[in-house]
Amino acid sequence: MVPVKSFMIPREKFVTVPRDTDAQTAARIMRDRGIGSLFVTNDREIIGILTDTDMMRRVVAAGADATKTTVEQIMSAPILTIEENKTLLDANDLMAQAHVRHLGVTRDSKLVGVISVRDLVVFLTNLPRK
Numbered sequence: 001m002v003p004v005k006s007f008m009i010p011r012e013k014f015v016t017v018p019r020d021t022d023a024q025t026a027a028r029i030m031r032d033r034g035i036g037s038l039f040v041t042n043d044r045e046i047i048g049i050l051t052d053t054d055m056m057r058r059v060v061a062a063g064a065d066a067t068k069t070t071v072e073q074i075m076s077a078p079i080l081t082i083e084e085n086k087t088l089l090d091a092n093d094l095m096a097q098a099h100v101r102h103l104g105v106t107r108d109s110k111l112v113g114v115i116s117v118r119d120l121v122v123f124l125t126n127l128p129r130k
Helices: 023-033 052-060 088-098 117-125
Strands: 016-018 037-042 045-051 081-083 102-107 110-116
Touching (some): 016 023, 023 037, 023 052, 037 110, 045 052, 045 102, 081 088, 088 102, 088 117, 110 117
Parallel strands (some): 016 037, 081 102
Antiparallel strands (some): 037 045, 102 110
């Protein structure tokens, strides 16, 4: 089976925002870049992940003011992770069990990438048909 590292987005390509960024700004960044998640930082350290689901549940559905709510207040932390040599099936199982759509990918316990449900769909839709 294919390892997670083959389909992960490498850390160098992460889109990050400082923890005091307001939710509206974060939403605009996600919209403009066509992405479903951002990494939240404290200085250069990644402290959480902000997903479009976090935005819907913790801002929109809660009726929070998106200009006064910081990403740190609504992010998911700690980031659920999987080792880079685990398989895509392992990633799929972990996402299903934890009810998440993004996993951090680690090498020697260090965050080196991210994989999303979208990445799994891309892989599965490119498999040869029987």
